[in-house]
Amino acid sequence: MSSIITEDIAKIAEKLGDDAHRFAGKTVLISGGAGFLGRYFLALFRHLNASVLKEKKVRVISVDNYITGSEDTGAHDPYISHVRADVIHPLSVSEDIHYIIHAAGIASPVYYMKYPLETIESAVTGVKNLLELARKNKGLEGFLFFSSSEIYGDPSPMAVPTPETYHGYVSSVGPRACYDESKRLGETITTIYHQLHKVPAVIVRPFNVYGPGMGHVDRRVIPMFTYQAFKKNPIPVHGEGTQTRTFCYISDAVTGFLQVLLKGERGHAYNIGNADSEITMKDLARMFTELVPGASLQTIPYPDTYPAGEPQRRCPDLSKAKSHVGYSYSVGLRDGLERFIAWARTEPGYRA
Numbered sequence: 001m002s003s004i005i006t007e008d009i010a011k012i013a014e015k016l017g018d019d020a021h022r023f024a025g026k027t028v029l030i031s032g033g034a035g036f037l038g039r040y041f042l043a044l045f046r047h048l049n050a051s052v053l054k055e056k057k058v059r060v061i062s063v064d065n066y067i068t069g070s071e072d073t074g075a076h077d078p079y080i081s082h083v084r085a086d087v088i089h090p091l092s093v094s095e096d097i098h099y100i101i102h103a104a105g106i107a108s109p110v111y112y113m114k115y116p117l118e119t120i121e122s123a124v125t126g127v128k129n130l131l132e133l134a135r136k137n138k139g140l141e142g143f144l145f146f147s148s149s150e151i152y153g154d155p156s157p158m159a160v161p162t163p164e165t166y167h168g169y170v171s172s173v174g175p176r177a178c179y180d181e182s183k184r185l186g187e188t189i190t191t192i193y194h195q196l197h198k199v200p201a202v203i204v205r206p207f208n209v210y211g212p213g214m215g216h217v218d219r220r221v222i223p224m225f226t227y228q229a230f231k232k233n234p235i236p237v238h239g240e241g242t243q244t245r246t247f248c249y250i251s252d253a254v255t256g257f258l259q260v261l262l263k264g265e266r267g268h269a270y271n272i273g274n275a276d277s278e279i280t281m282k283d284l285a286r287m288f289t290e291l292v293p294g295a296s297l298q299t300i301p302y303p304d305t306y307p308a309g310e311p312q313r314r315c316p317d318l319s320k321a322k323s324h325v326g327y328s329y330s331v332g333l334r335d336g337l338e339r340f341i342a343w344a345r346t347e348p349g350y351r352a
Contacts, residue, residue: 001043004343005212008251009040009047015255019262020048025056026141029097031087031130032104033062034071036214037146040254041101042080049079061097063087064104067118068111068218087126090133097137099261101144102130105183108218109176116178123182124189131193131201143201144261145190147183147269150176151205154311163317164205164269187269194267202264204257207273207316210336211250212343216350221281222247222337226344229288229295230351236300241282244313248274249336252329259325270324271316277333278315287334291341 001009013020028045032038042062049057057079065086085091087104105122106112112119127145134143153170155162170180193199214220216227228235248256256272264270279287285297302310321327331339344350 002212002343002346004339005043008211008339009043011251012040012044012255012258013047013052015251016258019259020052022141022262023048023058023099024053025058026098027059027061027095028099028101029061029063029091029093029130029133030101030103031063031126032102032146033060033082034064034066035068035103037103037209037254037257038062038064039213040211040250041103044254046077046080061093063091067115068106068108087129088121090129093133096139097133098139099142099144100130100134100140101146101261102127103144103146105146106179107148108220109179110219112179113175119178120182123186127186127189131190131197131199134199134201135193135197140200142261143190143199144257145186145201145203146257147187147203147205148179149205149207149271149273149314149316150180150311151184151187152311152314153180155313157313160313161275161315161317162271164271164320191267200266202260202266203269204260205269205271205316206248206253206257207271207314208245208247209250209253209273210247210340211253212340213250214340221245221284222340223344225285225288226292226341227350229292230344232294234296234298235285235288237281237285237297238300238302238310241285241299242280242312243310244278244280244315245284246273246275246277246315247279247333247336248272248277248329249331249339252331256321256325256327256329259327260321263325265324268320268324270321270327271318272321272327273316273318274329274331274333275316275318276329278313279333287337291334291337
C-alpha cells in the first residue's frame, strides 16, 4: 500500500474517533469489496484491527463478482474473507452479521453503458437480496445502501446546492436511466424494508468521490485527466466545458459514509460530498495544466459512447449530514488533486 493511501486510512480512523470501537467484535459484510470504495473499507478495517481494536477485532466478509474490480493478491488476513459471488443471487452466510455495506455497483458511464442490465440488477435485485439477509440477522445494527447523486438528474438551478428533499429531474428511458433509475428504485426498496421489517437501513448519495486507487480505464474524469496530462496529450473537455461538478476526496467521503452507517437516522438518505469544490470541467482541466508540467487542454464534442443528458450542475447541500452525524470535509480540491497525482505517478497503469 502506498504511503499516501496509508495516510488516508489513518486519517479516516482518526476522524471516526471513539465511533470506530463500535466495530469491535462485530462482523461486517461488504458487497463490492474489490472496487475503489470497497478496497478503502477493507484497508480501514485492517488498520482498525492492527492499531485501534486491541482485543476484539472486526471480522469482514468481502463479496465481489469482479466484473470491474480486481482480486486481492495481498497477504492473507485471518479477519477478512474474500468471496467470489454475485449479489443478484441470494448469499448463504452461516455466521451472524452486524453491519452490511452494499457498495457493489457500476458507477462509470462507460461501464454502465456496456453493462446496463448488470447495473440494474446490482442495484435492485442485489439490494433486495442483501436486505433479506439483513432481515434474517436479528442482531443487525446497520445497513448502508450506496445510492448516487445521479438520482437528482439535472436539477433545477433553484435546487443547487441540492438537498435530500429534492425529488430529482430524471428520464426513465434516457441513456443514463439504467444507472439513475436503478439507484432510485434501490432507495425505495431499502426504505420499504426499513418500514415493513424494521431493518436499520440508511442511504448515502455520494457526490463524485475520488482518490488514490482509482484506475484510469474506467474513464471517470479525474483519473482520465491525470492520465492524459502524464502522456502530454491535450486533456479532453466535452462540449463547452461549462458543466460543473463537486469532488470529494476519499478520506472525507469514507469517514462520512461510516458516520452515516453508525449514526444516521434509520430510513433516511444523506448527501456526502464537498460543497466548496464546485468547478467547471474547463477550469478543472486548467488546474491540471498548473499541477502537471506540460499538460494542456482542448474542448471536444461528446463522443458517441458517452451517454447524453449530462447534468449541467452538481453540488450538494450537506446540512443534513452535518447536523445528524457531524459530517465535515477537510481536504480541498487542489490538495486532493496533488495527493492523487503524486500517487498516480507511482502507478504502472498511469505510466504505461
